[in-house]
Amino acid sequence: MSSSSPEQLLAEIRHHCTQSWTLMEVCGGQTHALLRHGIDQLLPAEIHLIHGPGCPVCVTASERIDQALELAARPEVILCSFGDMLRVPGRQGRNLLAVRAEGGDVRVVYSPLDVLAVAQQHPDRLVVFLAVGFETTAPATALLARRALLAGVPNLTLLVCHVRVPPVLHAMLNAPQCQVQGLLAAGNVCAVMGQAEYNALAAEHRRPIVVTGFSAMELLQGILQAVDQLERGAHRVENGYRRAAAEQGNHAAQALIQQVFHPIDCQWRGLGWIPGGGLALREPFASLAVERRVAPPVSAPASPEQAQGCISGLVLQGLARPSACPHFRRPCTPEQPLGAPMVSSEGACAAYYRYQR
Amino acid sequence: MCLAVPGELVSINEHHDPLWRTGDVSFGGVLRQVSLACVPEAQLGDQLLVHVGMALAVLEP
Amino acid sequence: MTWSNGDGDAIQLGHGGGGRLSQQLIRELLLPALGTSDGVLHDAALLPAQPGRLAFTTDSYVVRPLIFPGGDIGRLAVLGSINDLAMAGAIPVALSLGLILEEGLPIATLNTVVASIQRAAVECGVAVVTGDTKVVERGKGDGLFINTSAVGRVDHNLCIHPPAVMAGDAVLVSGDLGRHGVAILAARDHLGFRTTLRSDLASLLPPVQALLAAGLELHCLRDLTRGGLASAIDEIATSAGWAIELQEPAIPVGAEVSGACQLLGLDPLAMANEGRMVVVLPQSQAEEALTLLRQVESSAAQIGTVLTAASPNNPWPVQLRSELGVLRPLDLGQGEQLPRIC
Numbered sequence: 001m002s003s004s005s006p007e008q009l010l011a012e013i014r015h016h017c018t019q020s021w022t023l024m025e026v027c028g029g030q031t032h033a034l035l036r037h038g039i040d041q042l043l044p045a046e047i048h049l050i051h052g053p054g055c056p057v058c059v060t061a062s063e064r065i066d067q068a069l070e071l072a073a074r075p076e077v078i079l080c081s082f083g084d085m086l087r088v089p090g091r092q093g094r095n096l097l098a099v100r101a102e103g104g105d106v107r108v109v110y111s112p113l114d115v116l117a118v119a120q121q122h123p124d125r126l127v128v129f130l131a132v133g134f135e136t137t138a139p140a141t142a143l144l145a146r147r148a149l150l151a152g153v154p155n156l157t158l159l160v161c162h163v164r165v166p167p168v169l170h171a172m173l174n175a176p177q178c179q180v181q182g183l184l185a186a187g188n189v190c191a192v193m194g195q196a197e198y199n200a201l202a203a204e205h206r207r208p209i210v211v212t213g214f215s216a217m218e219l220l221q222g223i224l225q226a227v228d229q230l231e232r233g234a235h236r237v238e239n240g241y242r243r244a245a246a247e248q249g250n251h252a253a254q255a256l257i258q259q260v261f262h263p264i265d266c267q268w269r270g271l272g273w274i275p276g277g278g279l280a281l282r283e284p285f286a287s288l289a290v291e292r293r294v295a296p297p298v299s300a301p302a303s304p305e306q307a308q309g310c311i312s313g314l315v316l317q318g319l320a321r322p323s324a325c326p327h328f329r330r331p332c333t334p335e336q337p338l339g340a341p342m343v344s345s346e347g348a349c350a351a352y353y354r355y356q357r
Numbered sequence: 358m359c360l361a362v363p364g365e366l367v368s369i370n371e372h373h374d375p376l377w378r379t380g381d382v383s384f385g386g387v388l389r390q391v392s393l394a395c396v397p398e399a400q401l402g403d404q405l406l407v408h409v410g411m412a413l414a415v416l417e418p
Numbered sequence: 419m420t421w422s423n424g425d426g427d428a429i430q431l432g433h434g435g436g437g438r439l440s441q442q443l444i445r446e447l448l449l450p451a452l453g454t455s456d457g458v459l460h461d462a463a464l465l466p467a468q469p470g471r472l473a474f475t476t477d478s479y480v481v482r483p484l485i486f487p488g489g490d491i492g493r494l495a496v497l498g499s500i501n502d503l504a505m506a507g508a509i510p511v512a513l514s515l516g517l518i519l520e521e522g523l524p525i526a527t528l529n530t531v532v533a534s535i536q537r538a539a540v541e542c543g544v545a546v547v548t549g550d551t552k553v554v555e556r557g558k559g560d561g562l563f564i565n566t567s568a569v570g571r572v573d574h575n576l577c578i579h580p581p582a583v584m585a586g587d588a589v590l591v592s593g594d595l596g597r598h599g600v601a602i603l604a605a606r607d608h609l610g611f612r613t614t615l616r617s618d619l620a621s622l623l624p625p626v627q628a629l630l631a632a633g634l635e636l637h638c639l640r641d642l643t644r645g646g647l648a649s650a651i652d653e654i655a656t657s658a659g660w661a662i663e664l665q666e667p668a669i670p671v672g673a674e675v676s677g678a679c680q681l682l683g684l685d686p687l688a689m690a691n692e693g694r695m696v697v698v699l700p701q702s703q704a705e706e707a708l709t710l711l712r713q714v715e716s717s718a719a720q721i722g723t724v725l726t727a728a729s730p731n732n733p734w735p736v737q738l739r740s741e742l743g744v745l746r747p748l749d750l751g752q753g754e755q756l757p758r759i760c
Contacts, residue, residue, distance in 0.1 A: 006742055029360060038744020056359075056759075082409070083683075083756025110609045110682065110757055111410025113392055133409075133759060136359035140411040143394055146376060188359040191406060191414045216742060244361075244406045244414045252375075252395040253413060345683070345758060356734070356747045360759055362680045385677025387600075389611040407681075409759055410610075 009220035013227055014044050021230050022048040022179050023223065024318055026165065027186035028055035028346030029214055035355040037216045039223075047227065050179065050318035051351070053168055053271060054186050056133045057084045057344035059316065060161045061267040065090040068130045068159055071290065072096055072104040078122060080115045081130035083108045087334075088343045112137075112144040119148075119156035128290050132161045136188045138279060139253040142260035145285045157290040162279040164263060165189050166197040171274055172317055173205040180318060182226040184212040184219070187241035192257075194249025198237045206235045213241040260285045269340050270313035312339030315348050322352040329353065361408040363416055364389075366399055382407055429523040434553030443551060447529065451536045452515070452546040463547035465512050468571040473508035475499055476567035484527060484561050486605040488598075488616030492531035494692060495564035496538035497621050498643070504622040505639040505695065507578050507630055508570030510544035515566055517551045520559035531562065542621055544568070574630055580658035582637040588704035589662060589722040590697040592625055593618065593715035595647055596675035596689030599755075603678070609757060611681065615674045620693030628710045629697065638698040642691040648736075648750050649688070650696050651722075655735035664722035664748070666738045672717070683758035688751040698724065 025031055031051045034040050040049055053059055069090050072079035079096070086096040086106065100106040105125075109115055112129060119127040131141040141162065148156045165186065172178055185198055190211045202209045208229035212222030222240040229235065239245060257279070266278025281289050310327060314320035322328055322341065332338040334350050341347030351357075364382040370390075372378045378393045382405055389410070393399050396412045405412040432439035479495040500510050515535065519528065539546055576582075597618040604613045622641060629636060638658070640650045647669070655662040671679075671686045679686045694715075699707055704720050711718035736748035 027359070036746065037740050037742050038746060039742070041744055042742060082759040084758040086756055107608070108756060110389075110611070113410050114610055134359060136361065136408050136413065137759060139395055139413070140392070140409045143376065143392060143411065150376070186359065188361045188406070188408060188413070191361070243417045246414070250395050250413055252397060253411075256395065354747075354749050360680075360683045362677075364677070364681075383677070384681045385673035385675075387604075387611050387613045387615070387674050387677040387681065389681060 006216050006220055009217065009224055010042055013047070013220065013224050016224065016227050016231055017044050017046050018231060020046045020048070021181055021227055022050060023182045023184060023226055024050040024052045024180040025184040025212070025219075026052035026054040026169065027189070028058070028344065028348070028351075030054070030184060030186065030212065030219060031348055032346060032351050033214050033216070034219055035351050035357065037219075039216060039219055040357075043223065047223065051315070051348035052318060053172070053268070053316045054134070054165065055341065055344050055346040056137065056163060057088060058340035058347045059163060059268045059271065060085075060088065060132050060340070061269050062091045063267065064159065064161045068128075069094055069096065069099055071128050071159070071294065072099045072106050073102070076126050078105045078107060078118060078125050078127045079130060080107045080109045080118055080127065082132065084344050084346075085130055085132060087337075088340060089337060112140040113147070115144060116147055116151065116153060116156065119153045123155055125155060126157060126293065127155055128157050128159055130159045130161065134163060134165055134186070134189050135193045135257065136191070138162045138261065139192060139256045142256040145260045145281065145288055146256070148288060149284065156288065157293050158281065158288045159290045160279065160281055162261065163266065163268065163277055164279065166201060167276040168268060168271065168274050169201055171271070173201070173207065175317070177319060180207065182207055182230050183209045184222045184226060185209050187211055187213040187218070187245050190241065190249065191245040192250050192253045194254075195237050195239065195247050202235050202237050208235045209237045211237070211239045211241045211245050213244065270316040272313070310339040312341050312349070315339075315341050322349040323357060325349070359408055361406050361413060363404050364407055366401055366403045366405055369393065369401060380412075382412070427525050429519045429521055429525065429528065429553055431521050431553050431555065433519065434551055440551070447525075448532060448549065448551070451532045452539070452549070463512065465547070465569065468511065471572040473503050473506040473570040473572055474567070475502040476565065477502060479564045479566070480560060481602065482560055483605050485530065486617060487601045489619040489692070490531055490534050491562060491564055492534035493538045494619060495566045496535055496542065497619060497692065499566040499568040500542045500544065501622045501641045501695070503568050503570035504626040505578070505641055506570070506572065507574050507576060507626060507636065507639070508572045509623070509627075510542055510568055510570045512547040512569045513539060513544050513566055514568075515546045515549040516564065517549070518559055518563040519551065519553045520561050521553055521556040523561050528562070542623060576636055578636045578639055580638055580654050583654065583658040583660055583698050583724055584637060584700070585660060585724055585726050586701055587637055587698050587724040588701040588720050589651070589664070589724065590699075590704060590707060590711065590718065590720050591647065591670065592622070592695045592697065592711050592718050593693070594670040594672045594675070594717040595642070595691060595694065596671060596679065596686040598692045599646070599689030600675050600678045602690070603682075609682065611678060613674055613678065618691055618693040622693065622695050625695075625711055625714045628713070629707055632706060632710060634699055634703050634707055636697065636699050638696075640696045642694045642696065644690050645750070646686075646688040646690060647696070648685070648748055651736050652748060652750055654696065654698065661725040661734065662722055662736045663725050663745075664736065664738045667741050668719055668721045670717040670719045684755045685749065685751060687748070688755060
């Protein structure tokens with residue numbers, strides 16, 4: 001595996017590939033990079049790529065988005081989150097940008113750690129951090145929680161929507177209609193968590209898994225290793241992203257997650273209830289949960305995804321291509337999204353829209 | 358998912374509690390303060406993988 | 419210019435009310451800096467008649483912070499309209515200045531901005547010949563809004579506009595992209611990153627005049643502003659009715675802009691610029707044009723080519739060829755670029 005150019009890697013993939021294989025890249029960042037570089041068009045026709053659920057912005061439960069919208073509209077609240085969350089529609093189609101336009105104090109942060117200073121600067125306001133993300137992002141929220149308790153910042157609260165990747169992969173691979181034969185695992189999640197959970201998945205579901213990075217070379221390398229295993233009938237975890245992802249992951253980051261969170265069953269937007277699929281604050285950090293400070297809003301009726309016939313659930317499971325949706329492009333666009341995968345720049349629908357697949 | 362970017366560690370603000378140890382990381386000359394809580398081994402000149410203000414890995418050269 | 423009034427060191431509603439404070443603002447702050455050539459104050463400025471064609475443009479300027487690394491809203495407001503004239507190959511003759519001040523704006527800030535307007539106007543060889551000042555209540559404006567209009571004379575016989583674009587033309591950019599957008603984001607401070615990068619804010623008159631003086635057959639010029647290269651190229655392709663292909667690796671982006679964009683998940687092609695332009699001209703003249711452009715900005719480069727008219731083979735008005743040789747459509751983005759985690 002010493003190829004030095006994308007062309008050489010492509011040639012190797014063509015050389016190894018003797019039959020049709022279906023691979024899933026788990027991470028939305030990888031989906032975008034594959035389409036941006038046009039790798040999907042350069043691969044042999046036998047290789048089918050299915051786009052995985054790896055966009056935390058897309059899969060955040062719409063109930064949680066509604067909670068964030070309701071909180072952000074309160075005059076005493078400053079709601080902080082990542083920029084990508086501002087466009088995500090709740091169940092009524094409204095998003096945080098709309099709440100901001102109506103006077104809500106919604107602030108974009110680059111880092112969860114920046115929220116501590118916002119809270120310290122505004123002791124008279126309730127500062128809510130809408131915490132989304134996979135295991136890659138959870139350590140930063142965990143560090144914020146630890147610093148907040150140490151520093152004693154009573155007006156800082158968290159609306160936690162962190163999710164875990166392996167349980168959703170387990171659920172998808174268990175589904176009888178699942179077509180995925182090999183997985184490209186998300187390199188940055190593995191940089192934190194290591195390979196242990198993926199070893200168990202590969203063994204149980206008898207599918208090869210390659211920890212894969214994000215550059216064109218790294219993606220091609222991951223595809224080559226996955227195809228090579230499939231052709232040989234192997235199903236183990238290989239690391240194609242050694243530069244960043246150690247086999248054991250990052251112990252300090254794992255420790256932070258374990259100190260602050262515990263796994264819970266949770267709702268994934270478009271995918272349903274995933275056992276062990278989420279994270280919740282454990283004591284004593286649970287005192288930071290926004291639910292402890294304010295009454296939760298009344299739950300709204302069925303989500304618009306179902307109501308409007310949006311097939312984002314099938315897209316997120318890799319069972320349908322975005323372009324197969326009757327609403328794709330008309331009326332569903334990144335500006336007027338029906339479902340979450342059209343919202344985030346990482347979502348599979350947005351990627352198909354942007355790169356016109 | 359998880360936009361993580363490599364950058365060079367150019368200064369360290371030491372702290373007795375690793376939870377508060379930070380450093381400046383250069384991304385092509387643009388500097389951002391980053392938590393080093395998860396990379397206690399990080400040294401000046403190291404390439405770090407940074408996500409939302411946290412260094413998550415010291416990259417192999 | 420230092421000026422303050424006995425009633426305080428901040429703008430009051432009365433400064434726009436037409437009374438004593440208004441008079442004081444005009445006579446003691448604006449006129450000494452900007453003056454009128456004949457010293458006469460009247461409702462309308464009289465301009466000498468020009469032979470041939472005139473170019474006329476207007477734009478409004480809103481920027482936060484008002485003073486940023488590499489410029490301020492005053493310089494931006496002058497160069498912005500002068501650059502719009504330059505895109506028609508015009509030489510500025512006169513400039514108007516409309517100021518909308520927010521109650522509470524520090525007089526010192528206004529002084530700085532007005533002095534900067536004056537310097538930029540002198541640099542471009544143009545005078546502010548007419549103006550207006552209004553004051554809005556605190557909270558109803560972002561400190562200071564400026565509108566400028568500019569009139570220019572056209573000394574050449576070319577029609578520099580999208581309909582003149584031809585298949586086979588070269589597409590050049592006059593320098594590296596995104597400096598203004600990144601400098602402004604850094605200056606706003608809320609994202610916590612630091613850079614020595616300055617805005618690329620500059621007059622495009624000198625490079626355009628150099629291209630015209632060399633007798634080059636300019637087909638189209640377009641300055642890159644808010645929507646960055648992406649929207650400028652898209653506008654040219656769409657209004658010219660030709661497809662344009664850009665070579666992604668050829669597009670000049672500096673290390674700092676690239677670093678900031680990676681960090682925040684932003685697209686350098688959609689980042690704002692205030693001193694960069696796209697030049698479309700015959701391929702045979704591209705090298706000569708680049709040599710001239712590089713005397714001003716060494717990073718100027720040919721980034722693409724005009725193809726044939728849009729067709730089934732070229733379904734997109736603008737396409738990018740990636741490093742791997744694969745084509746993809748140019749993405750215009752969604753307006754406000756938001757930093758993202760994924």
